Amino acid sequence: MNLLIGQIGHLFVIISFVTSIVAAIAYYFASQNTDLTSPKKIQEIQSWKKMARAAFGVHAFSVIGVVVVLFSIIYNHQYEYHYAWSHSSNNLPYYYMISCFWEGQEGSFLLWIFWHVCIGSIIILRSIFVKHKKENTWEAPVMMVFATVQAFLASMVLGVIVPLANLKIGSSPFILLRDAMDAPIFQSQPDYIPVDGTGLNPLLQNYWMVIHPPTLFLGFALCLVPFAFVIAGLWKKETTKWLKPTFAWALLAAAVLGVGIIMGAYWAYETLNFGGYWNWDPVENAVFIPWLVLIAGIHAMTMQQKRPSMAKLSAILMLSTFLLILYSTFLTRSGILGDSSVHSFTDLGLSGQLLIYLLFFVLGASVLFFMNWNNFPKSKAESSFYSGEFWVTLGVVVLGLSALQVLVPTSIPVYNAILDNLGIDSNVAPPADPESFYTKWQLWFSVGIAFLSATAQVFWWKRIEKSNIKDNFVIPLILTAIGTTLIIAIAQIKDASYMILVLTSVYALVSNGISIARTIKLNPKLAGGALAHIGVALMFFGILSSSGYDEIVSMNMSGLLYNKEFSDEVNRENVLLFRSEPTKMNKYTITYKGQYWDSPDFSEYVNKEDVKATAYSHKVVAKKDLLHNDKVEVKLGDTLRIFEENTYYKIDYVDTLTQETFTLFPRVQQNPQMGFVVSPDISQGIKSDLYTHLSSLPDPAEQRTWAEAEMKTLSPMDTFIVNDFVAVLDGVHRGKPLADEDYMVYAEIRILDKEETYTVKPVFQIKGNEVRGVPEIVESAGVEFTMMNINPKTEEFTFKIRTTQRDWIIMKALEKPYISLLWLGVNVMTLGILVAMWRRYTEARKVTVSKKSNSKKPKNEMELV
Numbered sequence: 029m030n031l032l033i034g035q036i037g038h039l040f041v042i043i044s045f046v047t048s049i050v051a052a053i054a055y056y057f058a059s060q061n062t063d064l065t066s067p068k069k070i071q072e073i074q075s076w077k078k079m080a081r082a083a084f085g086v087h088a089f090s091v092i093g094v095v096v097v098l099f100s101i102i103y104n105h106q107y108e109y110h111y112a113w114s115h116s117s118n119n120l121p122y123y124y125m126i127s128c129f130w131e132g133q134e135g136s137f138l139l140w141i142f143w144h145v146c147i148g149s150i151i152i153l154r155s156i157f158v159k160h161k162k163e164n165t166w167e168a169p170v171m172m173v174f175a176t177v178q179a180f181l182a183s184m185v186l187g188v189i190v191p192l193a194n195l196k197i198g199s200s201p202f203i204l205l206r207d208a209m210d211a212p213i214f215q216s217q218p219d220y221i222p223v224d225g226t227g228l229n230p231l232l233q234n235y236w237m238v239i240h241p242p243t244l245f246l247g248f249a250l251c252l253v254p255f256a257f258v259i260a261g262l263w264k265k266e267t268t269k270w271l272k273p274t275f276a277w278a279l280l281a282a283a284v285l286g287v288g289i290i291m292g293a294y295w296a297y298e299t300l301n302f303g304g305y306w307n308w309d310p311v312e313n314a315v316f317i318p319w320l321v322l323i324a325g326i327h328a329m330t331m332q333q334k335r336p337s338m339a340k341l342s343a344i345l346m347l348s349t350f351l352l353i354l355y356s357t358f359l360t361r362s363g364i365l366g367d368s369s370v371h372s373f374t375d376l377g378l379s380g381q382l383l384i385y386l387l388f389f390v391l392g393a394s395v396l397f398f399m400n401w402n403n404f405p406k407s408k409a410e411s412s413f414y415s416g417e418f419w420v421t422l423g424v425v426v427l428g429l430s431a432l433q434v435l436v437p438t439s440i441p442v443y444n445a446i447l448d449n450l451g452i453d454s455n456v457a458p459p460a461d462p463e464s465f466y467t468k469w470q471l472w473f474s475v476g477i478a479f480l481s482a483t484a485q486v487f488w489w490k491r492i493e494k495s496n497i498k499d500n501f502v503i504p505l506i507l508t509a510i511g512t513t514l515i516i517a518i519a520q521i522k523d524a525s526y527m528i529l530v531l532t533s534v535y536a537l538v539s540n541g542i543s544i545a546r547t548i549k550l551n552p553k554l555a556g557g558a559l560a561h562i563g564v565a566l567m568f569f570g571i572l573s574s575s576g577y578d579e580i581v582s583m584n585m586s587g588l589l590y591n592k593e594f595s596d597e598v599n600r601e602n603v604l605l606f607r608s609e610p611t612k613m614n615k616y617t618i619t620y621k622g623q624y625w626d627s628p629d630f631s632e633y634v635n636k637e638d639v640k641a642t643a644y645s646h647k648v649v650a651k652k653d654l655l656h657n658d659k660v661e662v663k664l665g666d667t668l669r670i671f672e673e674n675t676y677y678k679i680d681y682v683d684t685l686t687q688e689t690f691t692l693f694p695r696v697q698q699n700p701q702m703g704f705v706v707s708p709d710i711s712q713g714i715k716s717d718l719y720t721h722l723s724s725l726p727d728p729a730e731q732r733t734w735a736e737a738e739m740k741t742l743s744p745m746d747t748f749i750v751n752d753f754v755a756v757l758d759g760v761h762r763g764k765p766l767a768d769e770d771y772m773v774y775a776e777i778r779i780l781d782k783e784e785t786y787t788v789k790p791v792f793q794i795k796g797n798e799v800r801g802v803p804e805i806v807e808s809a810g811v812e813f814t815m816m817n818i819n820p821k822t823e824e825f826t827f828k829i830r831t832t833q834r835d836w837i838i839m840k841a842l843e844k845p846y847i848s849l850l851w852l853g854v855n856v857m858t859l860g861i862l863v864a865m866w867r868r869y870t871e872a873r874k875v876t877v878s879k880k881s882n883s884k885k886p887k888n889e890m891e892l893v
Contacts, residue, residue, distance in 0.1 A: 029108045029219050034202040037097035038187065040090045041200065044141070045182040047087035052175035054080035058168040059263070077168060081152055084175060088145045094185075095142055098135065098201050102128050107222045110208035111135070111201045117227035119646045119671060121628065127232050130241045133361055133378070134201035137184045139242060143249035144181070148174045151253075166273055169260030170253075177252060180385045184378060199378060230673070230697040230705040236295035240288060244315065247285025248353050251322065253277040255350035255393075258343050262396040267404045268339045271332055272872045278326050278346065279865035283858050285319050290854045301706045301721040303842050304575065305850075308462040310365050313438040314356030317431045322349040324427035330557075331417050331424075337407035338417075341424070347393045352435075354389060358382045364441050414497070416488030423480040430473035434466060467575075471525055474568055478532035481561040482539035489543055504542060508535040519577070529572055536565035556864030563857025570850025574717075581614035581718075582841040590838060594724070598838070602723045605679070607808045607835040608781045615685050619783070620837055621678040622808055624693065625670040631656040633676050633693060634668060637786065637807060645672050673697050677722060677837055681711070692720045694839065698728075716845045724838040734830045739816070741826045751811050751831040754780045760818075760825055763791070770795050773818070775825060779809050790815045790827070801828070810834040 058076035098111065102125055107113040115128040115135075130136045148171060155167040187200020205222070206214040213220050254274045261270035292312070297305035306312060325345030332338040359365055362379035411418040440458045447454040459465035482504070486492065490500055511534040512527075521527055540558040547554040582603040584590070590599050603613050605620035624633035625648075632654075639648035647667055654662035662668060676693040683689070692709040699705050708721035740748060744759045758776045765772040771794035779786040790804040792815040801814040810832045817826040 029221060030106055031108075031204075033097060033101060033106070034109055034204070037094055037101070037202045038200055040093035040097065041182065041185055041187070041202075044087050044090040044094060045179060045186055047083045047090065048175050048178035048182055051080050051083035051087060052172055052179060054083055055168045055172035055175055059172060059260075080168070080171065080175070081156075084148060084152065084171065087175075087178065088149055091138070091141050091145045095129075095138055098138065099125075099129055101202075105225065107225055108205055108219075109201075110203050110205045113205050113222055113225045115225070115228060117225040118223075119669075119673075120228055120233075121671070123235070123238055124228055124233050127237045127241075128228050130245075131228060131232060132201070134185045134199055136241065136245065137181055138201070139245045140248060141178060141181045141185075143242075143246050144174060144178055144252065147249055147253060148178075166257060166260055166270075169263055170256040173256035173259050174252065177389075180381075180388070184381060184385075198381070226701070227673075227699075230699045230702060231299055231707075233674075233697070234295055234299045234707075236291055236298065240291035240295055243284060243291055244288030247281060247288045247319075250277060250281035250284055251318065251350050251353055253281065254325070254346040258346045259393060259396060262343070262400045265400060265403050267343070267400055268332070268336055271329055271339070271342070274346070275326075275329055276865050276869035276872060278322065278329065279861050279868060281349075282319070282322050282326055283861040283865065285315075285322065286861070287854070287858055289315055289319060290851075294851070298710060299707050301708055303578070303708075303719060303721075303840075304463075308466040310438045310441075310458070311356075311360050313434045313466075314359050317435050317438070318349050318352040318356065320427050320431040320434075321345055321352055324424045324431070325349055327420050327424050327427070331420050335407070335411070335417055336405040340401075340404040343397065343404075345424075345428075347397065351386075351390055351393065354386045358386050359438070359442070364445055414487065414492045414494065416484055419480055419484035419487050423477065423484055426473060426476040426480060430470065430477070433469050433473070437465070471529060475529050475532045478529070478536040478565055478568060481564060482532070482536040485540050485543040485558055485561065489547060504535065504539045507538045511538065519573075523576070526572060526576055529568060533565045533568045533572075536561055536568075540565070551867075553863060553867035553870070556860045556862075556867055558860070559863060560857045560860030563853045563855070563860055566849050566853030566856060568853075570847055570853055574844040574847035574850060578842050578844045580840070581616070581843050582839060583614075585612075590724070598723050602838045602840045604838050605836060608784055609834075610782070613841065615683060617682045617684055619680045620835075621680055621784075622835070624676040624678055625672065626674055626676065627668045627670045629666075629668045630654055630662055633678070634670060636675075639668065639670075642667070646670055673699065677725075677839075679720065679839065681718070692718075694721050696722055696725065712848070714848050716843045717847050719842045719844055720839060722837055722839050726833075726836065732832050734812070734832050737828050737830045739826060740829055741824050743822075743824050750779070750829055751809055751834070753809050753811070756780070757825070765793075773815075775813070775815055775827070777813060779806055779811065781809070784808075788813055792818060807835050 054076050058073050058080055060073075101109050101112045102116050103122070105112065105116065105118055111132055111134065112128075115131045116125055120128070128135075130139045151167060151170060151174070182198075184198050185201060186198030187196075187203060188198065189196050206218060206220070254277055257270040257274040257277075261267060292315070293305040296302075296307065322345075325342060325348075328338055328342040328345055332342045358379075362382050364379070411421060437459055440456050444454040444456060486500055486504070492500055508531065512531045515521070515530050515534065516527055521530060540561040543558040544555045544562070547558065580601050582601060584600055584602060584604075586604070588604075590602070590604055603611060603618075605611055605618065607620055607622060610617050610619045623636045625636060625639075627634045634648075634654070638652055638654060639650055642649055646669055648670055650662050650664055650666045650668060653660045653664050674695055674697050676695050679692050679694070681690050681692065690711050692711060694709045695707040697705040697707070704725075706722050708719055710720070711718040742748065742757045744757055746757050748755055748757075756778045758778055760773055760775045763772045763774050772791060774789045774791045777788045777790070779788065786806050786808055788804050788806045788811075790813040791802040793800045793802065799817075801816050803812050803814045805812045812830040812832075814828040815825060816828050819825070
């Protein structure tokens with residue numbers, strides 16, 4: 029039992045917690061208003077700053093130390109630690125061990141802390157190496173906010189108990205298994221270490237789960253930057269100057285957080301079997317809401333550059349983004365969503381800490397904001413209907429209302445908990461059908477967003493007046509009418525709400541496309557906003573077509589009821605496939621070809637019938653040469669490692685119209701805690717995706733039902749019928765006996781299917797006066813052969829043959845038309861945001877350079893600290 033490594037890890041946690049507090053205090057004093065005419069005071073400020081930087085540096089080193097130690101424990105299967113035992117296992121691929129790190133609450137907090145360290149270090153290094161005084165302006169107050177946030181986050185993984193008060197602070201990832209579990213074995217064997225862990229959640233065994241959480245948490249961490257700059261500005265009563273150093277960071281946060289959310293959606297699409305990518309689960313909503321508010325805040329900041337009076341709205345939205353991330357953290361980690369979301373974490377006793385964390389920053393930000401209420405610039409005139417600011421403001425309002433509509437129902441468990449604590453019974457329940465409820469509302473918000481993103485672009489870049497409004501809109505409206513008519517006619521759209529969404533989305537594409545054509549001649553960097561809006565319009569098309577017009581292609585046309593215990597939906601919308609029997613399904617001919625394993629030692633999936641088991645469940649031996657690209661990659665008799673918990677079901681598709689062929693491998697994982705976990709496989713195309721998953725299959729733990737055994741006496745090259753297959757006894761051969769055998773022979777029998785040939789080799793063992801036939805099963809044919817007797821005089825061989833139902837599966841397939849537009853739209857939107865980010869970054873640098881050449885002495889304390 030290795031206790032030292034855990035003690036080192038816990039020590040790093042304590043150091044990171046203490047140094048974050050020291051850094052916050054030092055940065056606080058470095059930010060204080062003092063007499064800047066005194067060299068002594070200036071030197072004192074610089075001393076505090078040096079101390080703060082040193083403390084944050086030690087904090088960064090200790091955080092990296094915690095990450096390295098915890099991953100080492102997971103990677104080396106040190107199951108004496110509860111975190112490693114509960115999230116990993118011996119046979120888990122190494123790349124999924126990365127997912128183990130952040131599967132638990134403690135690991136995800138550490139990931140968040142790590143990204144804050146990286147971003148904070150960039151802010152500090154930029155302040156150190158860029159000598160211009162204005163670049164040093166924000167470091168101390170901004171990093172004070174960063175360090176304070178780090179102290180709260182580090183406390184979540186502190187795992188200490190305050191003496192006398194018996195108060196637990198945080199949950200340590202380095203707690204021993206014997207301390208975390210009250211199991212009887214630890215009473216008799218205190219140093220007991222399990223030989224294997226419980227394993228990673230099967231739904232997380234997907235490559236998207238290796239990259240989705242880090243991307244999402246990087247987005248969370250980036251949202252702290254605008255929040256910290258706004259807090260710093262409010263603290264120093266600089267209610268507008270935080271805009272320029274913040275703008276590029278806010279855009280980067282929007283791009284990264286948006287990509288992280290879509291990665292999660294694509295993981296759901298590829299891993300879960302509900303046939304979609306967004307289920308309006310409370311945890312999904314909790315991440316989506318801050319992103320919407322962030323996008324609204326970015327548009328408010330854009331207006332603020334033209335109208336400083338928008339600074340108040342910009343500040344509210346930038347503060348709200350980070351506070352909503354804290355709120356989503358509370359929702360997902362306090363256990364309050366345990367009954368309404370399958371994605372939420374269990375409560376580790378941190379709900380009180382999380383609530384304090386949330387309230388501290390909500391109250392602090394609110395107090396600072398209202399103290400500066402009168403310091404914000406006042407509006408001198410109302411926005412004109414013909415101004416871009418008017419239409420962008422409407423867009424901000426629509427985005428805010430969209431976020432609010434999702435926030436209110438998602439927070440119902442919180443309302444209930446508050447009322448219950450006040451002694452009031454609450455019967456309010458979340459929407460029974462979340463998908464229908466949220467989609468109905470969000471469709472109209474999408475209409476508004478598409479319309480306003482198009483109209484605002486025209487007013488923003490063109491000087492519009494009442495006299496020329498028709499001239500500026502006639503071409504976009506004509507092109508929109510033509511495009512909408514064509515789409516509705518070709519797609520045969522009949523739903524009025526869908527028609528309106530198509531109309532506004534086409535309008536957004538046309539208007540923003542024209543805007544790009546105009547601005548790209550002046551400066552390509554100006555096209556970022558319009559490009560992002562085009563991406564959003566493409567996303568709307570992809571969502572509408574894939575969700576509103578998806579088609580089930582696996583309808584049961586046999587007229588048979590598969591099972592009375594199945595739901596009507598399963599009996600109606602699924603197709604039954606027997607092994608190697610081609611079946612007609614819509615425009616496809618499909619054939620179930622058998623069960624396969626994934627192996628790190630072979631480039632393709634391994635057919636279960638091409639290998640035989642060993643004493644180790646995760647190792648098999650090849651029964652023949654295994655080929656990849658017509659080359660032998662695994663030789664007969666070689667041992668392969670397999671991931672035995674995952675079974676892949678090979679299904680060959682032939683498009684009867686185009687004769688196109690492809691193969692899908694939907695997965696089923698047998699998990700001790702979750703039973704059978706089904707994941708789909710997808711054939712992706714530009715026009716549509718074919719989405720396939722299994723709905724039912726034989727239970728391998730269920731006892732087989734065999735028909736009455738039949739005895740057959742055969743000679744070499746005899747042909748016979750078994751279970752409706754033609755079979756041939758090719759011969760009987762002498763094999764190499766094992767250590768405890770005198771003699772061993774095996775028969776070689778071919779079973780001829782319509783498309784394949786299966787070979788079975790039942791063994792006959794002789795030891796002294798004892799003889800024994802070893803049964804051999806052909807799963808695909810549902811046949812078992814046992815050699816019972818050999819007649820050397822007549823060269824005849826007697827076999828006992830048993831038959832059972834052939835291997836089968838029941839599967840469901842859906843076609844999702846033009847879902848590729850959704851993923852294309854995401855990429856275009858992200859590219860547009862990054863273009864806009866680069867523009868804001870270069871503009872901020874130009875301002876810095878110009879001020880550097882003109883400034884000779886600091887005008888106020890903010891330029892010095």
